[in-house]
Amino acid sequence: MNVKSLKDLIDICEKTGETLHKVIMDWEMLDTGYSNEYITEKTSKLLSVMEEEYTSKKGKEFKTLVGLTGSNGKRMLEYLPKAFVGERVFKAATIAVTMSESNASMGRIVACPTAGSSGVMPGVLLTLEESGIERDKLVLSLIVAGGIGKIISMRASLSGAEAGCQAEIGSATAMAAGAAVYAMGGSPQAVSNAAALSLKSLMGLVCDPVGGFVEVPCVKRNAAGATLALVFADIAMAGVESVIPFDEVVDAMMAVGKSMPESLRETGKGGIAISPTARRIMKNLKEKLSIPEDN
Secondary structure: OOOOOHHHHHHHHHHHOOOHHHHHHHHHHHHHOOOHHHHHHHHHHHHHHHHHHHHHHOOOOOOOOOOOOOOHHHHHHHHHHHOOOOHHHHHHHHHHHHHHHHHHOOOOOOOOOOOOOOOHHHHHHHHHHHOOOOHHHHHHHHHHHHHHHHHHHHHOOOOHHHHOHHHOHHHHHHHHHHHHHHHOOOOHHHHHHHHHHHHHHOOOOOEOOHHHOOOOOHHHHHHHHHHHHHHHHHHHHOOOOOOOOHHHHHHHHHHHHHHOOHHHEOOOOOHHHHOHHHHHHHHHHHHHOOOOOOO
């Protein structure tokens, strides 16, 4: 099975009549030797980690390394009944922030596709689960998300240091949007449209964490990713198509990433990482930890 694009996977679905998740599992089996049963079991365990961790961390405050975040998920959960954007969308954002804050405090997460973007997928999947989507469907949709992520890793990058935050939060959002469409019964082409539309919306997103820590702005960008994924899942389910095919969007994302200066790719030398407030925060932190200013 010579797969180099999401279009290749969709073409196989159309030719064979197989479901997208089955084609992705067969592709993975040929690559790794893992059986469909093994892949399904392992994916179910990943979903269990998301479920268990959010249940145990829901409404709690976290002590993170730098202390720039830690209580936002709790605040958002308390505000949830008042959310203007609607409970489901804000719930996804709340879960995403909670799981991302858990990551910043060294909690257990699923790097999906990276640790810095680990809140997006649970934000979407757990919101769908609480909305009544069957768990078995969510497992299959997570397999589809994995296939989307694999395509991105093959054609571009999942690394913020290599291609900016668009490669992390952007990729996670594309994966989550595709997963949401699949969980809602959308076609393989609708999955592709959702992934393309959402990735385009985050094209050019720079990686500029304050001090190099995954706290600011990373945690709140996870909220943006989760909400955008649901919005574009609905847009794709409404029948809206991406004019630019997903695979071409991925290629464009990598081209944009390569054109970004080093200062905007996780070096802490550009973007908000060098804002006056960020500089003051890091100066205070170095003084607290007795780190010489030139380090």
